[in-house]
Amino acid sequence: MTPSRRIALIGNSLPRRCGIATFTTDLHRAISNSGQHPQASIVAMTDRNQAHDYPASVVLQVEDDNLQDYARVATALNAGRFDVVCLQHEFGIFGGDAGAYILELLTRLSMPVVTTLHTVLAKPSAIQRMVTEHVAEASAKVVVMAEKGRELLHGVYRVPQDKIEVIAHGIPDFPLVASDAAKARLGFSGRSVILTFGLLSPSKGIEVMIDAVPAILKRRPDAVYVVLGATHPNLVRNEGEAYREKLMARVRELGVENHVVFLDQFVDQATLLEFISMCDVYVTPYLNEAQMTSGTLAYSFGLGKPVVSTPYWHARELLAEGRGVLVPFGDAARIGTEIADLLTDDRRRQAMCERAYAASRPMTWQRTAERYMTIFEHARQGHRLKLIAQTAPAVIAPLCPAPPPPDMRLEHFLSMCDDTGLFQHAVHSVPDRAHGYCVDDNARALLLACALNGAGETSMPDGLTARFAAFVQHAWNPDTGRFRNFMGFNRTWLEPSGSEDSHGRTLWALGECTRSDASPSRRRWARALFAQALPAAAGFRSPRASAFTLLGLDGYCMAAPDDHRAQDVRRALAGQLLSILASVETPDWPWFEDGLAYDNARLPQALIVTGLATQTPVHIDAGLRSLRWLMTQQTAPAGHFRPVGTGGFGELRKPPHAFDQQPLEAAATIAACLAADRADKDAGWKTAATGAFSWFLGNNDLSVALADPETGCCRDGLHFDRANENCGGESVVSYLLALAEIRQLARADVNPPHPVALRAVVA
Template sequence: MSPTKRIAFIGNSLPRRCGIATFTTDLQQAIASSDVDTSIVAMNDAGESYDYPFSVHCQISDQRLEDYARAADFLNEGRFDVVSLQHEFGIFGGEAGGHIMALLSRLTMPVVTTLHTVLSEPTALQRNVMERIVDASARVVVMAEKARDLLRAVYRLPADKIEVIAHGIPEFAFVEPDEAKERLGFAEHSVILTFGLLSPNKGIEVMIDAMPSILRRRPDAIYVVLGATHPNLVREHGEAYRESLMARVRELGVEDHVVFLNQFVDQARLLSFISMCDVYVTPYLNEAQMTSGTLAYSFGLGKAVVSTPYWHARELLADGRGILVPFGDVVAIGNEIAGLLTDAPRRQAMRLRAYASSRSMTWERTAKRYLAAFETARRGRVLSVIADHGEPRLLPAIVAPPEMQTGHLLCMCDDTGLFQHAVHSVPDRAHGYCVDDNARALLLASVLSGAGEAHLPDALTARFASFVQHAWNPDRRRFRNFMSFSRQWLEEAGSEDSHGRTLWALGVCARDDASVSRRRWAAALFGEALPVIESFTSPRAWAFALLGLDAHCTTAAAVSLRTALADRLLGLISKVETPDWVWFEDGLSYDNARLPQALITTGLSMQVPAYVEAGLRSLRWLTYLQTNPAGLFRPVGSESFGDKRSAPKAFDQQPLEATAAISACLAAWRADGDPQWRIEAARAFAWFLGDNDLSSSLVDLDTGACRDGLHRDRPNENRGGESVVSYLISLAEIRQLARVSGDRPKLAPLRVLHA
């Protein structure tokens, strides 16, 4: 294997003002100096833009999903050997930064991820995103042993996947502070320094409160706070935090001994400021600070450091290499700093220990360790993608699904249409027909037409279309739903949901039907039946109509209605959602996954990220609820219908829910490229085949019949129209998915069958 020659870095980059930007730029420059071709993919925040140097070849606006996909294309087409991802919460868009998966899941080269923060108690969303990122990474780099321990204990990451590489530092001589003090205007002072972006978690107020006690023992002391206020803090609150600190300084009467330098300095000037300090202090308030570039730089220049015991400091300053004081302890921090300022031999000994210990951390040596990690990742990638007979594979393929069998579907039809119910596998004439099931059957015919499967007999498709046409009541501008076996309509207008579902079938038929004439018929009837949907109040009817509009939306009025319906769903979730209930209504019902699916598909087609994000957020929550303790798919049971804001009951489980979940997960996969959605779709399909609470297959593989669901103690042996159509639609989707090479929509496009 040839040496690594092309490396791309993803993260913030200078001149953006933050520690990650500094780290990314420093690491890129250190690697580039090793005769390696490098490139940076830079993250932009909140619509900001920056005057980047030539090393930045691609930019991502953190909230624009399409930018992540475009960046993946850039990296794949550039044939980079390795991608180095800098991960920190808050850099990437989406929930818990999940948008980054839309990039990682599309890459064809190995990823080495540097985790700048490892949380010991992540939220469910943070854990989910972190686990997906590390799963997509060939190697994971952290900068402290504590981070390695957390990755193993909390995230169950194998030890051999983790590298501990210290934060890099500039190569700088050990110098006394006098010359730099003179140059910067601080001669004749004992200088205490803190630098970095100013924000409330830095504990500056604790250090200010300690100044009076320090001045009593060292009257020449001066505390320099070097750094601009964090840009996010400025955007939200202006300079209120800095002004509060300055007010505290005046209140304590130490304004002649505390200097605020509101500037973001380049590396040369920063090193001058560090050089002139006698004591460097990091009074941070949060223990869970896994890395600190400011600490690493000051330690690397051989400074006496006083710090609170956050995780990085606890490791770096152990064994007398610095001094640790309790969080928020004004007395302790004052005593230790005053003690160092009044004891030059002790201070000098500490400086020498720090400088000697830090020589392995220089950027030159850090770059060599990263290059070794990159090579390890590439070797592992080569081994992992060689499958049988040496054929390359990117990710495991879906297990081969069953063959498509339509025998039972044909048995469930007569010359009128599809029967609603069956007694075991025998059609039950007593309950007649409904437009719901015949619309689903028309949808299935269109799905098979576009999925590379054998088509249903044209006469059968025409029968479903004829039933839908006959169900249309032009006087009421509504579809009837229920029809008796004697072909008598039992109502003048069906439910809003049945009308919306029929619109959905017509929209897909207008796009995909094999017959040109039938496509024109479907388009015309769709246009007639669409306007009334605006008066409906059912969220599911809105969702079904949106799925139809995703397939067929050709007029300005249709576009306007599409936006209105999507806005209604968005309005519902914004009104109902709480941290524990990420949904559109106070309860769960049937066809649940169609609501997020409708928002995702609409958002993708109309380029509205808010729709996509709400759809993904709610589907992720629903997917969590629809997973049993064994990790199997468990659809919301019908016993839950009517319950308010409570965990769903397990039974009765119906095929309709599995079919909705499969389609929605595939829509989500198309939206953000996260391969986990593909896995969730396969898991939901496995429910049909016996991976369920009862370990009972619902499907007769020889006929394509599907049982109507799972009771608490047994499968429902009846095999009605809704169940067989649901199974066959899901089978068509999974079979098409299995034919895709790899699992990346960009590499092998899959049109999600909105079924």
Template sequence: MSPAKRIAFIGNSLPRRCGIATFTTDLQQAIASSDVNTSIVAMNDHADGYDYPFSVHCQISDQRLESYAHAADFLNEGRFDVVSLQHEFGIFGGEAGSHLMALLSRLTMPVVTTLHTVLAEPNAAQRDVMERIVDASARIVVMAEKGRDLLRAVYRLPADKIEVIAHGIPEFAFVEPDEAKERLGFGGRSVILTFGLLSPNKGIEVMIDAMPSILRRRPDAIYVVLGATHPHLVRERGESYRESLMSRVRELGVEDHVVFLDQFVDQATLLGFISMCDVYVTPYLNEAQMTSGTLSYSFGLGKAVVSTPYWHARELLADGRGILVPFGDAVAIGNEIAGLLTDAPRRQDMRLRAYASSRSMTWERTAKRYLAAFETARRGRVLNAVAGSSQPRALMATAPPPEMQTGHLLSMCDDTGLFQHAVHSVPDRSHGYCVDDNARALLLASALNGTGESRLPETLTTRFTSFVQHAWNPDRRRFRNFMSFERRWLEEAGSEDSHGRSLWALGVCARDDASAPRRQWAAALFAEALPIIERFSSPRAWAFALLGLDAHCTTVVAASVRTLLADRLLGLLATVETPGWIWFEDGLSYDNARLPQAMIATGLAMKVPAYVEAGLRSLRWLTHLQTTPTGLFRPVGSESFGDRRSPPKVFDQQPLEATATISACLAAWRADGDPQWRNDAACAFAWFLGDNDLSVPLVDLDTGACRDGLHRDRPNENRGGESVVSYLLSLAEIRQLARVSGDRPKLAPLRALHA
């Protein structure tokens, strides 16, 4: 395998002012010097963005979910060999940075993620996001052994997936500070330096409090605080933090010995300041800081360093390479710094130890280690492909299917039936009801009559059946579809599809309902409403009717209709199908998978192999079309409806399509026993739980509510009747599969919504 030639970096980028931006830019430049084509995908934290260099080829607006998807498209279309992700909490949008998953879930190349922070005690959202990032990454890089330990202990990551690569440093000669002091205006002073974006967690106030004790032993000492205030802090509080530090300096009377340089400096200027200091101090207050670029730089330039014992410092400064002091202890910091400033031999010995041990950290060597990690990730991807070990993400998890919860369904019903729509989770009376949704609800009631589930309340099932009965218009021999909230029918006859779906529900009710009188009612109305289906031209109406006939076909008339409809679908496929378009129509619409499902079910019932084969062949084509290169289920987007023989558009995505695909794939599995069909069903179900293009869960596991779908940039926050029934029908099938198979389909809610 030839070495990677195109590598992309995702993270902040200079001139944005933060440590991640500096690191991303430095790493990209170091890799680019190795004759590799590189590109940066930069995170923007405000609408105006930044004046980026030419190395930035794509930008992401951190709070816009759509922007992450566009970045994934850029990377996939650019055919990059590897993506290097720089992860830090706070730079990606969504809860705990969850928007990032909308990008990672769509990438077709391996991802090597550098974790700049590894939390020992993450909250639930942070843990969830971290686990999903780790799962999406081929390799994980941390900059300290503590990071490796935490990944193994807290996140159960295997050791062979983790690389420890130290923070890179520039190549810089070991020099004495006097020349730089003269050049920068600090000649004749004992210089203590801190550099970085000012924020309260840096502990600058502790160092200021230490200055009086230092000055008693070293009167020429001066503390230089180099760095602008963190931009986010400026936006929230202005310069109040810097002003509070300056006020403390005045209170202590050390104005001549503390200098604030409000600058965000380039690397050359920073190296000049570091080279002129006698002691570098990082008095940070957060033990969990996994890495510090300024600590690495000062260490790499051979500086005597005094630091609090955050994780990175504890490792880097061990064995006499620096001095550690307790957090927030101004007395200890003062004593140690004063001791170093008054003991030149000790200070020089510490400098030499630091410089010698840092040679492996230069950017040139760091780049080589990253390139090796990239190649390991690529080899792993190739080996997985050869071994055929790539599986749908849904099968890689281990939790059982969620519990059946019908609370939201109940709230979406009144004494008439199931409401069509909701505003968020509140039923929307203005759109009334439809037979489509109430027929679906009747299918759900029948599905929950099986072993292992709690039935719907009898009164609720009665409402659904009553609605279907009331929808029947005997004068037209058709079902009406739409009813206003005032219980007024808005049409004399509904669509052909709504008629077909009503037949489907009646057929299943006639077979599966718990009430014998209701089964008799369903059979009678089914027989009355079936004959007119022969006049219909809608392939979906035919398919829905065939699914009803699969459940209830007890007369010669019904058998004749079943053969007629199946032959029509078979004829459509024969007429429309080409090598690249194995489908019944010239375009894709809604409920697509119901067509092959109907053919498979009918073929099995009638023992007609041609029907089964047609269903399997068309479903295989559709399933391939609805699966991304990374194994995500991506249903045909509604923006595709009406397109002729074109690849489906991605959005809007609707729960109805996932439900149809699950049913069809399980029908295919029962037909030919290929376990891949179960995998495909699992992937489609995982779409509900967050394994989708936006990495957003659609369901509330506590109530059974389901969002109405995925827009290009966000989920649809409404939770209407069709969506809740679609999810619950899918859940019922997956749970039944687990029971009859004697095992658990390995389906885990990646980040199910509890709201």
């Protein structure tokens, strides 16, 4: 494999003061100095209202609370043609709830991502779980620094075992030396030195160690406890030096001022190694078990220092088998006893030094960099193979079999209707009169009424269907030859004519009504109004308006086969869509436009149904080709359906955004896949359709059900961190239309049509 040459590390960076900054800087240095000589750069997360004098290795910065900055940097990384991105993940260094803003960057990257998780929680909140699962899903490999991390990732977050790598925290390659020379240089000659270093914060348990000092002095009167490190910047920002002052007050209260030294400084690596070299015992009295990684522990262990520590996860693994001493959380008496025992037993202390030093040799930064470089190459190779696979003519199927479809329940849909028609919006499940009505949603409601006329369904109340038809009729403006779209709650039209898309969608509803409405009189009405409104389609510039009209012509031409003008329009619009596709399509972008927007699957669906009806293979082939590609864009790495998110609308030739996801896209995809199944049997289209439907029921990025099968209610979509709790008209109709198609599919699978009948449908 050709080595990765351009590597971007995303994380905090020195001179910002924190453990992640130190780790990122050390890893960058180690990778840059590795035998393969890659070009490694850092993308630094910059905390709010702060400025840092970054070195030249930092090529980009992200303001942690600026969501747009994440998108900007993703674009820059893609343009820079980096081979791989290595993300240092810690919830607190990114913006948004539980650091969710980082997802905006990850979902836009075109290269593989290797993520190092510095924290893995055993009991995450809902948002922490969601963010962790999404980060893992977006990553080719996930690195943790302890076996406990592997256990939690697989058991709690469902990350596959083969995606997880355990690489110990790197350490400097420093010789095992006696402490006397360093003590002399630092002014601690003749003292037994106990050391803690790192940024001060209450979770570090320094107060517990201070309480242990009097007991240690009884057995080693020369002992001194050195606390090296500045107070954590976030703590200083919020409450100043109150925590440090509290610790110093406790020292005075115990009368051990001559035996506890606070060094309020953030030291460089060379100075830090000097301090570690001079200590006789290193102590980490942390208070929280859920500490997956401790750089201070790794460094001290790597220099062969005897360590006394509480049993947080990292320490429990690193110090096992006599490589250190573990004591209970918050137990000052036990900490004092164990440290005093080590300070008074030179032979035991020296043996522990040698065991720790020998065990730490695989942890040097050189060895760590070699492990990372190997993982980068596997990730890059796997990413290339994945891209090749995605260009193959196959439909990506969901991982889990689909459950039986729910019953058709119309309670919420009926609550969204009044004597005028279907309301546009809702506040939660309550209709929102402030936004009135639109012909788009009432046309969709008319389509639903037609869909419920299928075998096995309970038809919509006829009076309600008539209400939607009346809304469409009232929307027709003979003066403009177009349908109006938006109507206020006071039944006043807000425009003389609507958009091309709303006109095309209304033609679609009328065409379907012409074919399948239960009322012969209403079928005649729909046929007449369709014929009046069709001429406007000749001037359409919107590909979606043309697609909607073609879907309407599929129903209309079946019911009115003698209308040659309509057949001419159908040929013209289908040819127009083909021309649009031909003018934009490239091998890696077989699509009708330079970007992905809304109702995407209706474009290939229109070509497929038109090709089937007119027996035109070129239309079918173009529809199937573009739909196959769209399905690769709408499939998450884990295999579940992920509709094109609204956040990417307007971007040119970019992978779709993950959010916000809308029911409209799922409904369109289901219909398109079932149309494709009629043209291309045994290609997985049915499975793809049922996978898209499962998105409504919780098989999605947030594992949150959008639809309530008991009421037929459907939320308006998925944000990156939650569902949209409003349940508007478009959403409920999208869900019910999708449900009607899936129920029809389930019935057909139980009672498959006779081959002769099937050929008649295809023809």
